[in-house]
Amino acid sequence: MTAQSETDDVRLIEAGSVPTRFARGWHCLGLIRDFADGKPHQINAFGQKLVVFSGEDGTISVLDGYCRHMGGDLSQGTVKGNEIACPFHDWRWGGDGRCKLVPYAKRTPRLARTAAWPTLQQDGMLFVWNDPEHKEPPQDVTIPRIEGATSDNWTDWHWYTTVVHTNCREIIDNVVDMAHFFYIHGSMPTHFKNIFEGHVATQYMKSAGRPDLSDPEEGVTILGTTSLAAYHGPSFMVDELTYHYEDFDQRTVLINCHYPIDENSFVLQYGIVVEKNPSMPDELAVETAVALGDFVKMGFEQDVEIWRSKTRIDNPLLVEEDGPVYQLRRWYEQFYVDVADVASDMVDRFEFELDTTRPREAWMKEVEANVAARAAMSDSMR
Amino acid sequence: MAVRYDNRLDDMPMVPVDCLRCGAAVRVRKSCWSQTSVQWTGTALGRCEERCTLTQLAAHGDRSLFLACSALNGAIDDAVRAGTLPVVDGVCSD
Numbered sequence: 001m002t003a004q005s006e007t008d009d010v011r012l013i014e015a016g017s018v019p020t021r022f023a024r025g026w027h028c029l030g031l032i033r034d035f036a037d038g039k040p041h042q043i044n045a046f047g048q049k050l051v052v053f054s055g056e057d058g059t060i061s062v063l064d065g066y067c068r069h070m071g072g073d074l075s076q077g078t079v080k081g082n083e084i085a086c087p088f089h090d091w092r093w094g095g096d097g098r099c100k101l102v103p104y105a106k107r108t109p110r111l112a113r114t115a116a117w118p119t120l121q122q123d124g125m126l127f128v129w130n131d132p133e134h135k136e137p138p139q140d141v142t143i144p145r146i147e148g149a150t151s152d153n154w155t156d157w158h159w160y161t162t163v164v165h166t167n168c169r170e171i172i173d174n175v176v177d178m179a180h181f182f183y184i185h186g187s188m189p190t191h192f193k194n195i196f197e198g199h200v201a202t203q204y205m206k207s208a209g210r211p212d213l214s215d216p217e218e219g220v221t222i223l224g225t226t227s228l229a230a231y232h233g234p235s236f237m238v239d240e241l242t243y244h245y246e247d248f249d250q251r252t253v254l255i256n257c258h259y260p261i262d263e264n265s266f267v268l269q270y271g272i273v274v275e276k277n278p279s280m281p282d283e284l285a286v287e288t289a290v291a292l293g294d295f296v297k298m299g300f301e302q303d304v305e306i307w308r309s310k311t312r313i314d315n316p317l318l319v320e321e322d323g324p325v326y327q328l329r330r331w332y333e334q335f336y337v338d339v340a341d342v343a344s345d346m347v348d349r350f351e352f353e354l355d356t357t358r359p360r361e362a363w364m365k366e367v368e369a370n371v372a373a374r375a376a377m378s379d380s381m382r
Numbered sequence: 383m384a385v386r387y388d389n390r391l392d393d394m395p396m397v398p399v400d401c402l403r404c405g406a407a408v409r410v411r412k413s414c415w416s417q418t419s420v421q422w423t424g425t426a427l428g429r430c431e432e433r434c435t436l437t438q439l440a441a442h443g444d445r446s447l448f449l450a451c452s453a454l455n456g457a458i459d460d461a462v463r464a465g466t467l468p469v470v471d472g473v474c475s476d
């Protein structure tokens with residue numbers, strides 16, 4: 001028999017339903033170099049099929065994937081001049097979404113339009129503007145320039161793409177989730193701060209090394225990292241990530257971005273550029289970018305492993321040492337409502353600084369126990 | 383996608399604090415001495431001198447991030463000392 005008072009105490013997980021609309025904002029589809037081959041590319045995004053193609057003039061355009069004539073799949077078609085030609089009846093569509101030519105017809109239906117997506121090409125990346133209200137992107141909602149992306153003193157992009165089968169809110173939560181960086185990613189946060197303002201959500205984090213995870217055989221020890229990471233809009237994060245070594249600091253920029261395929265899956269992409277310097281000549285910088293890319297890949301795989309089995313939760317139960325999950329989600333909500341319905345509490349500045357003292361005490365004990373266990377293990381193997 | 387209520391605010395809600403320099407009215411919550419949440423409004427941000435200075439510098443290409451206002455931080459510390467801003471865990475580390 002269960003007493004009524006006991007059942008009252010059970011906290012229920014509220015999950016609601018995933019949003020049926022897709023976030024308003026700039027979404028990075030990938031690197032320009034991967035789209036600039038003169039062939040049409042199919043992109044499944046925002047619950048639709050899109051076609052991305054670059055014309056003879058080098059302009060990259062993004063259109064709805066289906067021809068308005070008889071529904072042919074334009075991504076299976078051919079680029080002809082600056083237009084995409086449908087594989088079904090060779091109807092030609094321009095990057096502006098207008099029908100340009102029907103080769104077998106006397107008259108072209110020039111007023112007919114298909115959906116064309118506003119694009120942005122910047123720092124080697126291609127972006128599309130998604131807006132359920134079909135408005136143009138506002139001037140003040142921009143993607144910041146990335147200094148290293150166009151400089152000879154930095155490596156080229158090392159870029160990774162993968163599909164994740166969950167709603168993309170899960171990856172956004174990482175902005176505030178200080179403790180998961182220890183438990184999931186093996187780092188040791190020592191400073192943690194969040195700032196949300198307008199369409200930007202920032203995470204400032206410093207981390208120390210994890211002596212229990214580092215390989216004592218490896219020569220160079222990382223003392224720690226400083227990360228200034230900000231989402232500019234709902235899906236594009238720029239992380240200015242600096243590695244501190246004994247002799248020098250290594251600057252890197254990590255992009256973490258995604259676009260939704262549908263409400264239950266998204267394409268996750270991340271890219272890295274690494275600064276070259278006297279301690280980091282060309283070849284070594286490229287190696288570092290690759291190694292960092294592999295490290296980040298491992299980090300996201302660790303996240304994915306959790307996401308694979310966790311439930312969506314709208315009412316997380318938080319302790320003081322957790323970050324501002326509710327405020328972050330309130331910020332994120334602005335991208336899922338009409339512009340007219342964006343409330344001030346979604347965009348007003350919010351600052352949060354976390355005291356990591358208590359978590360670090362607990363984690364240092366774990367680290368020391370791990371180091372001791374490892375030492376005992378290696379002794380017994382002698 | 384309804385945004386729910388943070389259970390931590392049941393123990394301790396955010397309380398109003400005014401900056402002693404510009405009068406910006408914000409809401410603040412302190413978990414412990416070195417853990418603070420600050421909720422600004424558009425009006426308060428418009429009054430903040432340090433923020434306005436940084437915005438002017440930004441117009442000249444300085445992209446420094448506005449982390450916090452030192453005058454407001456002072457007002458928050460004063461409010462704690464005066465007892466008008468309670469701290470969830472008074473014994474938390476300094």
